Amino acid sequence: MGWEQELGEADRMWRTYIEMAKHLGSHLQQHLQRECDLSAADFEVLVRLTESERREMPVAEVAAATQWEKSRLSHQLTRMAQRGLVERVDSDDRRYPDVRLTDKGYAAINKAVPEHTEMVHALFVDVLGPERLAGFAQACADVLRALDEHRERDCSL
Known part of the structure; x- marks a missing residue:
């Protein structure tokens, strides 16, 4: 008897x-890239900054919010800065x-959010319906x- 047969x-x-989350995430990422020229990482950083009152955050807060290592975030911010989506500015610290x-960056996220939301609704929210979604x-x-x-x-x- 194989391990597949022993699964409860x-x-x-x-x-x-896991399979659903992997495929849904991949599809949403591909859609963001194709329609908005944003990676999932770009999108996450832009959303975090948009949610900030001044559209600005300490790098450490972005790292905590995304749960990314500082080196990963640093590389991501460098790529985004090169594309003009974000900029590093002096802080109190x-x-x-x-x-x-x-x-x-603000224009990019304003274009991406409706696209992303529409796709999330089509592939997840509408499929589950209100009761199963709750x-x-x-x-x-x-x-x-x-x-x-x-x-x-x-x-x-």
């Missing part, structure tokens, strides 16, 4: 979820600059809460 229903559901959304949202909240509790107990994460 919960394991099959987990694998289905001279050791670390802030990152600011440029007008070009259940899924609750399940996600429960898992996030469990992750937070696990992190509090396991300092190595």
Whole structure:
């Protein structure tokens, strides 16, 4: 008997979820790239900056919000700055600059959000419908809460 046959229903559901998340994420990323010339990483940084009151944040806050290593974020910000989407600016803490959304970056995210939202609705929200979406949202909240509790107990994460 192979390991596939030994999988229980919960394991099959987990694998289905992983497969769905992988394919959905990939499709959304490809759509963003094709329609808006933005990578998923570009989109995430631009969204974070747009949510900031001054369209500017300390780099450390962007790293915390995205849960990225500082080196990954630094490379990402360099690429985005070269394209004119963001700029690094002096901050109160001279050791670390802030990152600011440029007008070009603001225009890019304003174009991308409706495109992305439409695709998320078509491929996820509308497919699930209100009742299943509410259940899924609750399940996600429960898992996030469990992750937070696990992190509090396991300092190595």
